[in-house]
Each structure stands twice: as structure tokens, then as C-alpha cells.
Amino acid sequence: MLRTTLAGLRMHKSRYFTTVMAILLGVMFVSGTMVFADTLNANYEKSVMGSATSVDAIAVPAAEEPADPAEPSEPEPLTEAQLDGVRALPEVAGADGIVSGQAVLLDRDGRAFGFMPPAAISIGETSRFSAAEGELPGGPDELALAGSTAEQAGFGVGDTVTVLDPAQEEREFTVTGLVDFGVDPGYSYGGALVFSPDTVGEMTGATGYTEIDVLASEGHTDEQAAEAVAALLGDSADVQTGEAFGLEMAESAGGDTAMMRTALLLFAFIAMFVAGIVIYNTFAILIAQRQREMALLRCVGAKRGQVFRSVLLESVAVGLIASALGVLAGVGIGMAGAAFGGPLLGMGGSVPVVITPSAVIVGLAVGTVVTVCSALVPATRATRVPPLAALRTSATAGGLEKGTGWMRVVFGVLTFLVSAALVALTQVSGPNQMGPVIVTAAALIAFVGVVVLGPLLVRGIVRLVGVPLRRVGVPSMLAVDNSTRSPRRAATAMIALTVGATLITGYSVVSASLESTMTRMLDEQFPVDYQVSAQYSMDGASGGDTVAEEAPAEDGAGTDGVPAEDTVQPPPESTQEGQEGEAPADGASPEDSADAEDGGASPEEGADTSASGETGMPLVPTEVEHALAESPLLDKVIAQRGGTVEGYDASPVGSLPVSTYDGAELGVDITGETVEGEISGFGPGEVLLSEGLADGLGVGDTLTLPSPDGEVDLEVAAVLADAQTLRGAVVSPEDFATLFPDTTDSEMVYVRAAEGADASEVRDAVYTAVDDHPTMQVMSVAEMKNQFSDMMDIAFYTIAAMLGLAIVIAVFGISNTMALSVLERTRESALLRALGLAKGQLRRMLGVEAVLLCLIGAGIGIVLGVVFGWAAGAATLPDMVLTVPAGQIAVFIAVAVLAGLLASVLPARRAAGASITGALASE
């Protein structure tokens, strides 16, 4: 029996080509993903470990138990004395500390580099970091840049760069070297500047060490050094050996690769699923075609089990061979991915490829198991046919299938109904967290319906589409008839394509709808052209804070009511002061009074203070606002100011964000959805409250808020829907001034150009206003939209590329189905040729048939994708604007047509190339 099986395999090997390709591609994806992820992982580990293991022990300040879980505190840095103590230890050969703060680096245009200022640090002689190129800075006018920062800002060794000191003064430095910080999250994201140890204090105001790197002295192990340092530093520091530190970092870096691996494996799963469908169909057809052969085997005495086992054996052989090839291809792809994708993901240099046994074994196992499982059903079916019946089947009758049973129809329709009910449920219940889950379930159920009703759908659609096609000519008429000859086969082939088409269309609908929803929200609620904000700073608090002022977007940080202080905040970074530095400079700024009031609140350094958000949200100085307001080109300048009222019980975080929009007519310039009442007509004495914070207050009720001059009563003018631009408590500028007399700087300034103003002049006007404030970031709304849509596009193309493989596999499946059908119809093709059908017409016939199949598959996928894309979007986003990306869908359809043509190339060549007489003679 084994011999028969193998002989059969050898004889039919050309029939297995596309099956092997399908398995191969799927396995390739799985193995390739694993090799790629393993390589990335190893590389991360190596780079992190490499830098960490260059020192023997690393001490970092211990995080204190946060007084308030809502506000994790930064640990106290280690002191000079502690460093000296470490150096004095007998186990320690050398130790140096890293001082770190932030400093604003100006780019080539003189604007602040980055979304937030890069870290500014100094590293000593003993350090886990070293210069990758050039040297570490030695003098006061020298600095080194993180490699990534240098690349992004376009600076190199020898260049002169400008950095703002805490007083906001520009200072020039020469770049002496580049430092590779690897994947250290503290430095790799925002970038880093390395100063000499003497300069870093001047430039950042930072004191103390955020890390002490230690080398063990001769005769002492890493552990001994670490223990000694730990004993000395006690609770104030966490001490680890370099290796342990490296491992920990590698682990957290590994988290990223793990996520990427999961995402890639998800796509690999989809690819394998599609491959499974293709394999199933191939075996089903092959076995149907070989029914007589099997019947003959049964007639000459083979048992049912033997035939069954023979088919299974065949699938194991095919699966193993294809999987092995797939693993090989996967390793190649993984290597290529690591070579080309590695540098994009921040891996430097040559990447040694890591091939783990699990990548190989999983690839082989997945491919083989999927193949065998896909062959099980056809094998069972094959052995159920009585031998004599199979022998008797005539060639003519063999190609035609029986109609669709009514059970199938009922079941299929039922699945659609259930699916529709689920979707309706999500739409009625409105957006919530369960929405997407339910929609996914509904989509899966509908998909089962498509599978069940597939043959019927194919027949129905072909009948419909066939009407015009039949008139085109004989080839397309024959193609239409051919495509419904074995609807089940056609349906299975098509469904493989439907999977990919559904996913990709669904995603594109969600993506496009998200984009247009966002655009509409911006346009309607926020009709501005530019927004000006200060460079964001991660480290939060600045030295001086105004009273109880806080960005509404922040986490409600203050712990002790009004006035909130930032005493538990980390050592203030000078950057913020830097940004606000202009305020004192112009003398008129009211922040000065704020400084006077609570300058002492920031213990480490209260020297250079100016306004910034209490949680460190840097602000836009009034000066900028005025400069903007003066420009005749700008129609509206809206300053958004914010503060926080603490002790507001209705809020989950205990505080109420209060904001005002100075210069805006609410309800016209800025608007939003209301639950109750109207926004327009809003004025002093009134407040707009978010529903979630309204605490049961309705329109006409009174909200009493504390102010330095006593309580202020405000009448609720409208209750706002949650989660939109207008949020928290929105008050008039006048009331805001009463509530927060010290907050005059804005979190954000919005600018709208005057009607008819020249776009480039407007742009110039805005940039001129912030010219003296390099840390002010100007964002045009158009740019924002572009950025957003670029981001969406990148995500879309990535996902499309990932799903592309599933589509390629499906096309292989369709090609395979075509090829096997052509084989079955050899005599028919010969007959047609004898009757005068030209070779080209025969090819066209098969082309139309394949295109028809692909179009049906893609069409059903597109319909499902649009429906469930809409459902998923509407279940997540309130007021979603459904956008069906017609352009992209047209591309999908074009791809489907192309795929059909491609799928028909080989089978058509084969059919047209066959000799007529030979084909007629063959049985």
C-alpha cells in the first residue's frame, strides 16, 4: 500500500505543486516570523547586555513607596557623598555617576528638537556607555550626541550645535562624538545629549546621580562589589550586578519583540488558515479525480482503512516536504527581514541570525498538521464511496455536483440572521468595550454562513453576473457555465480569497472611517488652522508653579487640594524653566508673582522659576498669544488655559479640570456634543460640565467652585457629552481669571487664519510670533491631519502587506483549482478546439473563469469587510462617519482581477498547449 501511495505521489507530483506552494508560504511565514523575532531578541539582548556587562555593578536610586498611588514619584538621586563612599569601598576599583536632566537642543532651523527635550547627561570614566564614534566630551564647549539624535537632527561629529541652558540662553557646543545608547528606553526615545561632568549641571540644573556604575577591584567578583555597594547605599539605591541589570533591561526590551512576534504570528495564523482551505480543496479535488483509482484498489482487495491510510500518508508526505521547504524559505525570509528590517528597528550593524530549534520544529509541525487535518475530510469521503459505484461514474456525470440541500440553506440563512442580530445589538447598545468583541464574533458567524452557503452564493452570483458576460462571446459564456459546474469546489477556492479580502477591506473601512471621523471632529469642533504649544517635557514639574493650575489632560496629580504643590515631584528639570524663561525676561509676566508665592514649593531648586503646568505641562507664554493676536492675518487667536479644582468628589481622581477658551465664542469657534442644554450663548457666570463629572447637576443648577477670593457660583449652561474637545468644566475667561488669578499662560493657543489670507503668509505670521521662543511648537491642523493620515496609511500598508501573503496563498489555491479542473476537462478542451475554438479563446475562457472566481471571492470579502468594518467602527467610535474607501476598494477589485488572470496563466497554457488528438484519445 505504501508503494502504491508513493507511486501515486510521484505520478501526480505536478498536481501537488500549488498545494506545496500554499503550505510552503504559510510555513515560511511562521518560521520566518520566529527567526526574525528570535534574531531581533538576541540582538536586543546582546546590545543591552553588552553595554551593561561592561561594568560590574550598577546602582540606581531606589524608588520610594509612593505616598499616593495615583502619583508615582521619581526617586531621589544619589549624592556626591554616596558616590565618594562607593569609590572608597575596597571592593570597588572605580565608580562614576551619571547626572541626568534635560536640555533643549535646537535643530538646524533654530527650533527645539523633538517632541520633548532630549535627556542631557554626563557620564564618567567608569560607565556602561562609551563613544561609538569620536570621543566623549572633555571640555565645557563640547558634547556628544546619542547616535539616534544625531541622525534625526542631521548633526555629525565636528558640527556646532546650540543648546539652551536653564536661563534659556543659547550656548554653542562642538559635537565630539556619538554615543550608542542601544535600546535603553530612557535615551533611545527622546534622544540624548552627553555633556562633560562639569557642564551638565550648568546646562540642566540637575545635581546628584541617577545611576552609579561600578567596576570591581581586583580579586572581587561582581557580586561582592554589588553587595558592598548595596550595603553602603542601603535603602536609597537598588544595586545589581551589570549582568543582572542587563538581563532585566533585555527582558523589558524583549517585551517589544514579543509583541511584534505575536502580531506577526497572528498574520501567520491567517496565512496558515487560508493555506488549510487551499490544501483541503486540493485534496478534495484530487481524491474526487482519483475515485476510480481508489475504487479499483478496493476492488482488488484493499480495505477501506488501507485506502484511508494511504490518503493520509500521502498528505503527511506532502505536508512534510512542503513544510521543510517552507522552513528553509522562512529562515531565508527571517534573515532578510533581520538584515533589512533590523536597522529600521534600531539594531545596528550586522545581525547574526538566530535559528532556534523551535522555529524549525514549529514550522514543520504546523505545516504537516494543517496538511493532514485538511486531508482528513476528503480521505473520509473517499473511503465512503462504494467501489462499484465509483468505477461506474462516467466522465460526463462526474463533473457535476448535486444541488444545495435545504438544510444547508436554512443553516446558512440562520447564521446570517444571528450575525445581523449581534451587529444590531452593538449598534443599539452604543459604543462600549464589548462592541468590537461582539462584532468580531458576528463576523465569524457570518463567515461560517458564507462557507455554508458558498456553493449557493457562487451559483447565484454567477447567474447574475453571467447575464451580461454570456453576451460577450463564447469564451466568457463557457466560462460562466464552467464556473458553476462544481460550485462547492469553486466556493472553497473562493473562500480562501474571501478571508483576506474581508480582513483587508474591514481594516481599510475602519481606518478610513476613523480618519474621516477625526477630520470631521476637528473641522466641526475645532475649526482652527494652527495650534501652538510648548515642547512637552516628560519629567514634569518645573521649579515654580502657579497655584492650582493644571492641564486638564493631565492625571489630576495634585495631592493636597488647593493650592496643589509638587513637593513630591522629582528633581525639577530646568528645561521647563527654560521654556518659560521668556516670561520673566519680559518682566510683565504675572508668573513672577506666582513664583513669589510658591517658589519654595520646589525644594531642590527654586531659583529659576516661571510658570508651567503643575504637572509639568509647559505653557505658552502670554507674549506669544499677544504677538499672534496682533497679526492682521489671523482672524482668531484662542488661548486655552486650564487649572484644577481639587477635592471635587464627583471625579474619580478627586479633581475637576477647569478650562477656558479666551478669544473663542463657544458654540461657534469651538463646539461639541451636549447631553443637555446649548453651548452657544455661553458667557460669564456660566459653566459647561462634562457629563461624567456633572455629579447629577443639570442645566440651571449651580456649581460652586473655590477661588482665592472665596467661592464662585456658576450656573450650568449645558452638560457636555464625555470624551471630546470640550471637557471637564469650561468657564468664561472672566470667571477663570477669578478662579485662577495666577494662570495667564496658556496650555495651547489656537489660531485661525483670516478669510482669504495667503496660506504661506499666515504660516510666516505664526512662526514669526514664536520666533523668540524656540521651544514653542507650531502644528498646523492640516499637518496634523496629514500626520494622522500618514500614520493610518503606514498601518494600512503594513497590514495589507501582511495579509498579502494570505491573498497570494489564496490565489495559488484558485490557480490549483483551475489547474485540476483543466486536467479534468482535457477532453472537453480538445473537443472545443476541434469545434474551432482558438487557443486564445480557450485561454480567455479559463481566464474569465478564474477572474470570475476571484471577483466573487473578493466581492463577498469586500461586502463582509465593509459591513463589519462599519459595525466594528460604529461599535467603538461615537458618531462615526462611515467612509468606504472607494479608491482602495477599486484597487482590491483590480487586484482580484489581476490575481484571477495570474491564477489562470499556467492552467490555460496547459489546456491550450495540449494536443487535440492526444487529448481526444485519452480516456
Add this chain to the structure above:
Amino acid sequence: MTESTVKTVPPVASPPVVVARGLTKTYDTGDSKVHALAGVDVEFHRGAFTAIMGPSGSGKSTLMHCLAGLDVATSGSVHLGRTEITGLRDAELTLLRRDRIGFIFQSFNLLPMLTAEQNILLPSQIARRAVDKERFEHIVDVVGLRDRLHHLPAKLSGGQQQRVAVARALLNAPEVVYADEPTGNLDSRSGSEVLAFLRGSARDLHQTIVMVTHDPVAASYADRVVFLRDGRLVDEVLEPTAELVSARLLKLEEV
């Protein structure tokens, strides 16, 4: 069985429709060459119903295929009317088959997904040729398929299927109809019906028909029978009867 008796004599005075001269077909099987046709000279006249007979492997199917332009002869020439079909390219042969030749095969004559009517009309549709409605009606009535026109082949008996094939071959009044064992798969009653149609169409419609068969009874319906052996034309009988043909065949096999 001398060379002189091989010479073909026109059975009727009408001009030849198909003329083959010195037709050879050699298959190269690697070590040896097989001469399927070893120089055949034959002509078929308008309105004549000719049967080609011979033992298995005598080259009768090959001769038909070469005559019909389905297969390419190694040497020699075949003329259909004034057209020399040997040497035509595939595209031209396709047009020739489409417009000027009709075919009836032993089995698998019909496309299973087309109804009887669609099958009959298929060549016209391929050629984008207008159908002579009258002729269609006439032929459908003659072959007795009136009430079966909308059935799929799977629903038709073997005889009915072959009658559909005959109707299809005759519909366009091709210059010549080639029938390859048209009754091979039929019971004797259906077979004689089909053969009667063929003879009738030759006589009434002046249809030239060339039929390959190994059945003496089938051959007896023809006006003339030519005998092939080892790729050569070796004998010929006019106004044959089944007995006469059988006798000749037996004689051929003996030699």
C-alpha cells in the same frame, strides 16, 4: 490485392472535396520509427458518405486526424476544396475547423454544462455566425430532438447525445464532416439511427461525410469503404454490404 485495385475510383461524378496526396505520418518513439501513415492517396467527393476501415493500428484515426487538420502530417498534402491545409498554422487550422469542417466523435461529444440546443449551436457561436433558423429546425426534426433541446447531456441517452453531435456537425453545412467511430458507444438500434441520419444527410443535403469505423455494419451505410492497413490504402468497396466488408476485413487481417 494488387496495387491496381488500390486506385480510387470516384463513385459519383461530383468533384473531390478532400484530396490527400502522399500523406505520411511518422512517430518517433526514440529507438524506432513508427509509420502510422505510409503514403496515402485518397479523395472524397461531394455528397459521398465514405467509411475508412482497417484493423486496429492500421492508421485510420491518424488519417482522419490529418485530413481534418487536427494532427500534422509528416509529409504529403491535404487539400480541402482549394485550400491546402497541410502547412497551415494553428490559428488558420482553427478557423478552418470552425468554418468548414464538422466533427462527430465516439464519446464525450458534448459539453456537459450546455443544453442540447446550446451544444448544437456552439460552433456557430464560436464562429459568431448567424444560424440558419430553417436548417436548424429541419435538422432538429430530422434527428428527433425537438423535445430534448433544453436537456443537459447527462439527462440524454447515449443515442440522443450522439444525435445532438450529429445535428451540431450538420448545422453549418460544412464542406466535410468527419465522424470518428460515431456508433462505437451505442447500442445497435441507436447506432443504426445515427448512421441512417448520416446517410440521409449525405444523400438529401449533399453532405460530404468521412467516417472512421471498425464495424462492418456501420460501414455498410456508406457509399464507399476504403481499407487501410499498416498506414497504406489497400482496398476499396463501392456500395458495400456488411457481409462484403466483413469478408474484406477478414482477408486483411489474415494477410
